[in-house]
Amino acid sequence: MEFDVVIVGAGPSGLSAACRLKQLATDAGREISVCVVEKGSEVGAHILSGAVFETRALDELFPDWHERGAPLNTPVTRDDIYLLQGPDTATQIPAFFVPKTMHNEGNYIISLGNLCRWLGQQAENLGVEIYPGFAAQQALIDKAGVVRGIVTGDLGVDRDGQPKDGLYTPGMELRGKYTLFAEGCRGHIGKQLIKQYQLDSEADAQHYGIGVKEIWEIDPTRHEPGLVVHTAGWPLNDDNPGGSFLYHLENNQVVVGLIVDLSYSNPYLSPFDEFQRYKHHPVVAHYLEGGKRLSYGARAICKGGLNSLPKMIFPGGALIGCDLGTLNFAKIKGSHTAMKSGMLAAQAVADALLAGREGGDMLHEYVEGFKASWLYDELFRSRNFGAALHKFGALAGGAFNFIDQNVFGGKLPFTLHDNKPDHACLKPAAKSEKISYPRPDGKLSFDKLSSVFLSNTNHEEEQPCHLRLADPDVPLTSNLPLYDEPAQRYCPAGVYEVVTQEDGHKRFQINAQNCVHCKTCDIKDPAQNITWVPPEGAGGPNYPNM
Template sequence: MEREFMEFDVVIVGAGPAGLSAACRIKQQAADADQEISVCVVEKGSEVGAHILSGAVFEPRALEELFPDWKELGAPLNTPVKRDDIYMLTSEEKSTKLPGLFVPKTMHNEGNYIISLGNLCRWLAQQAENLGVEVYPGFAAQEALIDENGVVRGILTGDLGVDREGNPKDGFYTPGMELRAKYTLFAEGCRGHIGKQLIKRYDLASDADAQHYGIGIKEIWDIDPAKHEQGLVVHTAGWPLDITGNENTGGSFLYHIENNQIVVGLIIDLSYSNPHLSPFDEFQRYKHHPVIKQYLEGGKRVSYGARAICKGGLNSLPKMVFPGGALIGCDLGTLNFAKIKGSHTAMKSGMLAADAVVEALKAGREGGDELTGYVDSFKSSWLYDELFRSRNFGPAIHKFGALLGGAFNYVDQNWFGGKIPVTLHDNKPDHAQLKKASEAPKIAYPKPDGVISFDKLSSVFLSNTNHEEDQPVHLQLKDPSIPIEQNLPLYDEPAQRYCPAGVYEVVSNDDGSKRFQINAQNCVHCKTCDIKDPAQNINWVAPEGTGGPNYPNM
């Protein structure tokens, strides 16, 4: 059918740090060259920032390049890091505080800020609009527009007002629009659903290591002012995860922000092997450790959310460009896991791509080609150097565990500056790591007390998640029989546990048979199911625009 369309020089998918930085940079460079470049940013969240979740300790390096006067412009960087405390949690009750001498240099945060990345993105969107960028929240990019020559020519936004069977609703149906562009930048975040399609179609990952992921679960708490120390950064490794082994690795964070609040979270590598493991329940019991509980007692939880992160780093980067566009930010996989930071790297990747776009348009190119200038500038940038220096961090933890892997990384970072003459590789994808349920110990999680630890449904309530109930399910099963016939007997259907929002349930029918139930309304868009399902049977696609969480300041 004929759809309405709009034409731009550049369309950017995703109003996160990468997409908004790219948009701002294009407009800045165009103004400097007295060039007119039209830029559109589409964002599936109800507003910019609604779907943004990060720790976040923020390194301002890229921001200073993009807006040297960010302080005068009122960027929401309000809490400088005051001190780093790093603990190894050796058991449910015990811990060892690491002396700064034994901490990898990448974990030191002098000069950084504790921020809400959602609020920073809201600020970046304001700067973008001031520069003339058109920002459209509430519109989900559904697919790339690809012409008969295999060139990306923009994107198609999702239809609005469609019922569960895919039929238009009377009086509510609005077909999606074509947003056509000479160049399209994809900044959807980790495991972007169009980015995933493009990587497959253009075989972009053929020369890369397998991508690896973690799931980050986060809460915001109001705490007793007497326990608050603005600017304090606490990181832990170990309990409730592995210390000496590599069966389930990860780490935690607890940051003291302004207004007597803290953010607390746990990142679990999705390479874990025990199908009985529940990241949500690991996080809930982690909060009872004395190192963490001391800050939470007497406080009140006010926000909850979860998001997958790309942590493969340089070794796992796919080819960055394809005819008519490029991947940027976490759609590409630029997070520096050695620093547990991806915002400044995402911003820089967006800025590098922006420079290449402006150069191409200035030269009179009309799209359809590959932005080779982006690849060249990336390889000569501080972003490449930073990712190269941290290339071994994740593989070392996966291969050797938190203790020995941490020791390797200490030597690599502190003695060799990240340039140890060996590169570790980890090519087994996360979904292939699960043991059979019969071969793995069951885990007895303590019942939540409603004070420090909580259940999934009350947590999802705090994420302000909502989807139009009568719309197509955006969690698509390639084969509906696999959950019950394959995953249940082999792995006790791990979707029941790896999802941090209670989306997936195995329900007993009256006749004693089982069925797989998908509560799509609960989905917080973390993408863990798309990553961890052992059969790779779940395909996450964007639901109707504005659906999902509505994070105020995550």
């Protein structure tokens, strides 16, 4: 199938790009055909974010979003920020000492999945073709090195990749004059394109976090719609950094989550179990006690910011959103920046098509538009935020960021750099302290398997494993003796296990059926031996409103 533009991923950046393309075509009285391919079973099924949402990009895309019924129902009423010194102690940080980027006046607490569903409806109303349930497997690249679209994965193949009788459907070529990749953090094809075109040759190492999140229905007497709670400190520390969030939505619901920086050093650390014990802290338990857990999920986030951005374009296309890495870590927000990057790319593509260009060239207008936009200015002002926390720790780094953001407006005359990749930060197990996690109580804390059940994750069992080991021996011959094989802990879904067999030998087991597509294994494996590739379309989590 041939289109003017193919977009991979129906997240905020991909859908914003699609909508903007159609708007620009209508304004010019021309037709631009746009296709969006989405690996989730429906738009929004794989979307997970906090999320406190800034409307800046949405205001530009659909100024009448309120009249159109956009699902922004809970304006922020208050920010509470705590430093947790231990499992029972906390200090609330006065608003004056909080970097202004973390103040949320005028923002909304939302379900990003539901916003994407709404954006999908707007896109279809504008004439965009959206194909959920189809996973883009690889980029179509011609002999001249030009991206010409994508190929979707085959459906109905067995574990050995052989067609199943009566069930096999070969992948399709979706060809485009321009292709935009909006796969989210650590996009499978985006990763390949960055390597093939050396897009990161001048960038700092990208940095990541793993966000683990739950939705709860709580006691109405403890519910404060619009309340935003953030914490730093316990159960994490400067060697194993991160922070938490607890946001009060409508309908007596709260979302609660922990973001663990994937630069953590202790191989015994389990982000999932840190999250479970975090919920027992009185600051958090106060809201959750007596409530009911409704949903669970996890997803990696790109947090390197401006310093880690790869080159944005290559012949025939561009990276947008978290495939590019536009999250503003100083705000802990990436939705409005992802949307804006998609809109900027759409403007460049529309200009090229309306000028009669036939595609396959470099979209230099996208780069120029980005550098002239508020998106670049915002990322520039926050460029030191993450590096300061990595270099100086939570307290000193927080003090630096307060001065940088509140006094200098993010325009200090120097830039901090952090070029050590996250997978290289683990210390050997022999030099690390073992962590003993308490058993879940079934009230505030839970085990992995019951959590994965709440994510509605499902994969066709008879298909090739989508978690590829470059060397199947590495987990037991290298990672186990050196790091006590951290995959069995960093995965928040119980995908990886080291199983001791009856004869005493150990076996590395991959439970691919559990995978929630968070991409942590692709990022954190110390040997960089695991590659996440898309399973059959529609596989993975089915988040209702994450």
